Amino acid sequence: MIKSLEELQKLKEEQLEAIRLREAEQKVRIVVGMGTCGIAAGAREVMAAILDELGKRHLTSVAVTQTGCVGLCAQEPLVDVILPGKPRVTYGKVDANKARQIVAQHVVNGIVISEWVVNRGEA
Amino acid sequence: MEELxxxxxDLLENALAAGARHILITIEEDAERDRLTVTVQDDGRGMGAEALPKALDPFYTTRTTRKVGLGLSLFQATAVQCGGTLSLESCPGQGTRVVATMKLSHPDLPPLGDMGATIAxxxxxxxxxxxxxxxxRGMREFQFSSAWLQLHLGEIPLNCGPVLDWVQRYINKGLAELYGGDAK
Structure with missing residues (x-):
């Protein structure tokens, strides 16, 4: 338990540093569909994989949020990636493995993985 | 749903969709009375007397994207199948309380599952x-409070990957200790 708290303290220091660094720049946002349809399709495992990947890469400037059912239940789990100044990209039928690749390719390198995209927002 | x-x-999503600011989750495992009690209490907008009886109907929803709302009815089906019940108390403006009971020894009882990932x-x-x-669990208790975490983190938002990843591991570690280190 004590070790966990030390870890939390370390995390806090890293975070504060990151906040200072990004004053000017905007946040990347990742949104996971978390309606009953999403949850039943495995959205929580997708979320856990994204959190794990962000944690491993120390990507503190990424906001992770969730949304309810958007009416695309057959394509769940759905993951939106919104890079600052770019339109929303929605990935469908995401699993833990795909989620990790989305973080690595899209969030880190800025390369959209077109074959998994089911929808794009207005430019 | 394969896990409790x-x-x-799903219940937490309902509470958040109802605009809840505070949510209390309690899970009580009483081996002596062979009873598992799961309670979710929120301070969201609640439901009136007309909506309350319909909330457990899978073909009732306030959402407009489609015509079915399965969350509560699925949990009710699980509770009933495991020798228990699901009850709802709600008042407009005062939040909602969902209480589900199940037989702890029931063979169909789903495993608790990844509570850390759920809270995160x-x-x-x-x-x-x-x-x-x-x-x-019997005489022992594990507790997690996001307010306590926020106090430690200060101005850092909770919804950043590394923090939520920590939350997930912290809760699962706490639960593993509660279960004597042999379960998730």
Missing amino acids: ALHLL TALSREEPVEIVYRHR
Whole structure:
């Protein structure tokens, strides 16, 4: 338990540093569909994989949020990636493995993985 | 739903959609009375007397994207199948309380599952929410409070990957200790 708290303290220091660094720049946002349809399709495992990947890469400037059912239940789990100044990209039928690749390719390198995209927002 | 934690996430999503600011989750395992009690209490907008009886009907929903709302009815089906019940109390403006009971020894009882991931997921949002999770097992108890975490973190938002990843591991480690280190 004590070790966990030390870890939390370390995390806090890293975070504060990151906040200072990004004053000017905007946040990347990742949104996971978390309606009953999403949850039943495995959205929580997708979320856990994204959190794990962000944690491993120390990507503190990424906001992770969730949304309810958007009416695309057959394509769940759905993951939106919104890079600052770019339109929303929605990935469908995401699993833990795909989620990790989305973080690595899209969030880190800025390369959209077109074959998994089911929808794009207005430019 | 394959885990109790997934049903719980579904209830948490309902509470968040109802605009809850504070959510209290309690899980009580009483081996002596062979009873598992799961409670989710929120301070969201609640439901009136007309909506309350319909909330357990899978073909009732306030959502407009489609005509079915399965969350509560799925959890009710699980509770009933495991020799228990699901009850709802709600008042407009005062929040909602969902209580599900199950037989602890029932062979169909789903495993608790990844509670850490469930809580971390519920905390992944822009609007602040306070979640308290208490898990009692006989005489022992594990507790997690997001307010306590926020106090430690200060100005850092909870919904950043590394923090939520920590939350997930912290809760699962706490539960593993509660279960004597042999379960998830």
